[in-house]
Amino acid sequence: MTLEQLVEQIKIKKAVLCVGLDTDLDKIPRHLLEDEDPIFAFNKAIIDATHQYAVAYKPNTAFYEAYGLKGWESLEKTINYLNSEYPECFTIADAKRGDIGNTSSRYARAFFEDLGFDSVTVAPYMGKDSVEPFLAFAEKFTIMLALTSNPGAFDFQTQKIEAEELYKRVLKISKTWEHSERLMYVVGATKAEYLAEIRQIIPEAFLLVPGVGAQGGSVDEVFKYGATPDAGLLINSSRGILYASNQKDFAEAAAAEAQKLQSQMAAHIEKLG
Numbered sequence: 001m002t003l004e005q006l007v008e009q010i011k012i013k014k015a016v017l018c019v020g021l022d023t024d025l026d027k028i029p030r031h032l033l034e035d036e037d038p039i040f041a042f043n044k045a046i047i048d049a050t051h052q053y054a055v056a057y058k059p060n061t062a063f064y065e066a067y068g069l070k071g072w073e074s075l076e077k078t079i080n081y082l083n084s085e086y087p088e089c090f091t092i093a094d095a096k097r098g099d100i101g102n103t104s105s106r107y108a109r110a111f112f113e114d115l116g117f118d119s120v121t122v123a124p125y126m127g128k129d130s131v132e133p134f135l136a137f138a139e140k141f142t143i144m145l146a147l148t149s150n151p152g153a154f155d156f157q158t159q160k161i162e163a164e165e166l167y168k169r170v171l172k173i174s175k176t177w178e179h180s181e182r183l184m185y186v187v188g189a190t191k192a193e194y195l196a197e198i199r200q201i202i203p204e205a206f207l208l209v210p211g212v213g214a215q216g217g218s219v220d221e222v223f224k225y226g227a228t229p230d231a232g233l234l235i236n237s238s239r240g241i242l243y244a245s246n247q248k249d250f251a252e253a254a255a256a257e258a259q260k261l262q263s264q265m266a267a268h269i270e271k272l273g
């Protein structure tokens with residue numbers, strides 16, 4: 001998917017909602033456990049129920065890797081379902097990869113070529129050569145961790161090196177890399193007050209913003225400090241949508257939560273531009 005197509009979808013759906021597919025067999029409705037592939041059955045129902053309110057889906061690979069080969073098959077079925085039934089939705093493999101260049105190139109192939117995701121999350125800690133192999137893919141996006149939503153973000157990311165916070169260095173230096181137009185960044189919704197400064201450094205880049213819902217971040221604050229004229233945001237909620245109900249009405253309950261977020265987003269999107 002191109003950036004222009006993503007921006008178009010945001011306008012059509014009046015939403016920047018990303019539904020996080022953190023599918024946990026301990027939390028899904030019990031009746032689905034009788035299905036041959038409960039994870040895929042759950043994901044399919046959630047996607048069918050929420051796609052009109054969402055522009056993106058983000059399976060976090062940990063929730064699939066935890067179930068071994070079967071989990072990886074469920075991930076593959078999920079991305080294939082999204083790509084065939086809802087190609088207008090942007091897809092994110094939340095895998096937080098990154099290694100020496102030779103190894104990163106295999107990760108990039110796995111997520112972009114084999115699985116067919118539009119984007120993958122990458123940790124910047126190993127530097128330019130660990131990210132470059134992801135950036136080499138045209139019409140694919142590399143979403144680099146900048147300022148994450150968890151409390152541990154303050155351990156390293158906000159520490160200063162020569163009077164500048166590490167996450168700001170990550171933003172400034174990565175902007176100079178070849179194909180930096182294929183970069184997006186993760187900034188937690190729980191750190192919305194940092195967004196105004198972040199926008200001074202990267203005024204146009206798309207941000208993946210997890211941390212609304214279960215982690216308590218605010219959609220209004222994220223828009224206030226982080227929106228660009230095109231919105232420039234993908235705001236993720238996983239548990240708040242997926243586990244709105246653990247009964248047979250789980251998909252309807254998920255849709256209601258997604259719709260609530262979408263209407264909050266629509267009010268902001270109408271004022272942009």
Ligand SMILES: O=c1ccn([C@@H]2O[C@H](COP(=O)(O)O)[C@@H](O)[C@H]2O)c(=O)[nH]1
Nearest residue numbers: 020060148149188210214215237238239
């Ligand atoms: O800074 C980050 C980076 C990634 N995440 C991931 O997003 C979802 C959030 O799930 P919720 O249930 O909506 O809290 C999850 O997959 C995280 O691993 C993040 O939260 N913060």
